[in-house]
Amino acid sequence: MQIRIFEIIPVVFLTANAWAVTYQIFPADGARAIQVAVDKAKSGDTVMIHAGTYRELVRVTNDGTPEKPIIIAGAPGEEVILTGADAIPPGQWVLLPDTSIWRHAPWPYRGPTHPNDEFHRLIGRTEQVIVDGKLLRQVLDMKQMEPGTFYAEPAKALFVRLPGDGAPAEHRIEASVRPVLMEIAGSHVVVRHLRFVHASNSAQRPALDIAGAGNLVEDCVAEWTNGVGARLGGERNTARRLVSRFNGQMGMSGHGVRNVMEECRLEGNNVKGYAKIWEAGGIKVVMTRGFVIRRCEAVRNDGPGFWFDIDNRNGLVERSYAAENNGAGIFAEISETITIRNNLAVRNGLKNEPGAWCNAGILLGEAMRCVVEHNISVGNRHGIEVRQQRIRNLEADPKRDRPEEKRYYSEGHVFRHNIAAFNREYQFALFGDNAFFGAKKEVPPSDLELLNPDQRGWRAENNLYFAAPGAGLILWGAKWLSKHQEFSDLDAFRSQHDLERGSVAADPLFANWQAGNVNLHPQSPAKKLGAGFTEAPVSP
Numbered sequence: 021m022q023i024r025i026f027e028i029i030p031v032v033f034l035t036a037n038a039w040a041v042t043y044q045i046f047p048a049d050g051a052r053a054i055q056v057a058v059d060k061a062k063s064g065d066t067v068m069i070h071a072g073t074y075r076e077l078v079r080v081t082n083d084g085t086p087e088k089p090i091i092i093a094g095a096p097g098e099e100v101i102l103t104g105a106d107a108i109p110p111g112q113w114v115l116l117p118d119t120s121i122w123r124h125a126p127w128p129y130r131g132p133t134h135p136n137d138e139f140h141r142l143i144g145r146t147e148q149v150i151v152d153g154k155l156l157r158q159v160l161d162m163k164q165m166e167p168g169t170f171y172a173e174p175a176k177a178l179f180v181r182l183p184g185d186g187a188p189a190e191h192r193i194e195a196s197v198r199p200v201l202m203e204i205a206g207s208h209v210v211v212r213h214l215r216f217v218h219a220s221n222s223a224q225r226p227a228l229d230i231a232g233a234g235n236l237v238e239d240c241v242a243e244w245t246n247g248v249g250a251r252l253g254g255e256r257n258t259a260r261r262l263v264s265r266f267n268g269q270m271g272m273s274g275h276g277v278r279n280v281m282e283e284c285r286l287e288g289n290n291v292k293g294y295a296k297i298w299e300a301g302g303i304k305v306v307m308t309r310g311f312v313i314r315r316c317e318a319v320r321n322d323g324p325g326f327w328f329d330i331d332n333r334n335g336l337v338e339r340s341y342a343a344e345n346n347g348a349g350i351f352a353e354i355s356e357t358i359t360i361r362n363n364l365a366v367r368n369g370l371k372n373e374p375g376a377w378c379n380a381g382i383l384l385g386e387a388m389r390c391v392v393e394h395n396i397s398v399g400n401r402h403g404i405e406v407r408q409q410r411i412r413n414l415e416a417d418p419k420r421d422r423p424e425e426k427r428y429y430s431e432g433h434v435f436r437h438n439i440a441a442f443n444r445e446y447q448f449a450l451f452g453d454n455a456f457f458g459a460k461k462e463v464p465p466s467d468l469e470l471l472n473p474d475q476r477g478w479r480a481e482n483n484l485y486f487a488a489p490g491a492g493l494i495l496w497g498a499k500w501l502s503k504h505q506e507f508s509d510l511d512a513f514r515s516q517h518d519l520e521r522g523s524v525a526a527d528p529l530f531a532n533w534q535a536g537n538v539n540l541h542p543q544s545p546a547k548k549l550g551a552g553f554t555e556a557p558v559s560p
Contacts, residue, residue: 039064054074066093120182178195361395
């Protein structure tokens with residue numbers, strides 16, 4: 021039966037041992053209406069939220085069952101917004117004498133800074149002020165205020181200078197005060213058709229936190245939050261058709277065991293400019309087991325598109341699309357047994373800035389025993405790349421499924437049936453920036469042996485490479501070190517390195533890759549190699 025949240029009546033039994041209640045929620049029901057209903061919902065119940073803006077944090081702790089999950093959903097065809105921002109009425113602003121600056125006090129919010137270093141002194145703040153739906157630019161000194169900016173004194177006062185030096189009565193002004201909008205800690209919960217905006221979360225903290233076990237979040241949007249749009253953690257959880265865009269640091273973060281992203285879109289994240297070498301971009305997945313990214317898109321993020329970093333095992337990226345990210349398209353770093361297959365990586369890492377030398381369509385960095393197969397990497401800075409700087413040591417941590425110290429270096433990779441073509445610098449690159457290639461750093465002989473790529477059991481089979489005029493074919497070693505090698509001929513590479521089997525250097529004869537069409541001409545040499553997709557990725 022359907023009931024309003026504040027009109028609880030006896031439940032009607034549908035069968036001898038099965039019943040369900042639908043709680044109907046409207047904006048007029050109160051400041052914590054969703055939370056009240058969620059706390060009452062049991063297995064098989066539905067919390068149906070009607071159109072409007074809800075200013076609350078929702079914590080989901082109750083459990084459903086696989087057969088009868090708890091459902092929390094926006095009503096069909098209605099826009100439901102959960103926001104971290106509260107409205108500040110015009111009457112709560114005072115104009116400072118002889119200025120165009122308006123003051124609101126008291127302002128109890130304390131915005132932490134993370135990371136708290138000089139580079140992130142402003143970027144790492146968590147305050148947001150939204151005027152007529154658009155973010156104002158934050159400054160750290162009132163003397164820097166100009167039209168369209170704000171300044172915050174934590175736990176004291178908030179100051180704004182509005183666009184066009186207007187008055188608060190002419191605008192709708194909101195300020196973010198809630199760092200988290202929804203936490204899913206229960207099991208077998210389904211969340212649908214909700215939009216999450218303007219959380220005051222710090223870097224590495226999500227506005228939408230998917231934890232617990234056996235949960236599903238689908239057809240939701242997380243956007244314009246200060247830190248991370250959503251975190252997919254816990255165990256056996258799924259995010260499906262989740263769009264996470266224009267967030268301050270990242271679209272998503274990944275944790276936990278056997279979690280799955282399907283048909284998600286990560287777009288335009290890291291709008292605040294967090295350091296990409298640290299953590300930023302589409303998604304960063306950390307210390308997971310069996311994390312799957314399938315039929316997803318990562319486009320125009322300021323940082324890597326899809327990024328596995330630090331002790332991920334048995335991960336998978338397949339049938340996905342990474343394009344125009346200011347970093348690697350698909351990146352597996354300090355992880356092992358990651359499979360990357362049937363993906364399209366286009367125009368990634370093209371911006372010239374410090375660190376851009378290691379950007380590629382597909383990049384492995386101090387990773388082990390990965391399989392890269394049936395991908396197309398085209399128009400990137402580099403096509404397929406292995407980065408080997410130094411051996412990465414992770415301390416033993418039994419709580420993180422690491423009973424002994426773990427050492428990561430580039431070992432046992434398989435590259436087969438890929439197409440790497442028209443990439444700006446090299447089609448295949450090994451950036452060996454370490455003592456083996458002449459870097460001035462003393463390492464034990466045993467470590468020097470581990471850094472020798474020719475002894476680490478790599479295999480490359482039936483790939484197609486093509487360098488356009490002015491680009492290179494293969495790089496072996498960092499260009500700034502004495503022992504690096506550059507090859508424009510595949511046979512010359514084979515004569516010195518026992519790696520390649522059956523690959524060719526030839527034009528793949530794409531229909532029109534610049535326009536996004538990587539279909540192969542019937543006479544393409546890639547077809548004879550079986551190179552390219554066996555299952556097409558999502559449509560770009």
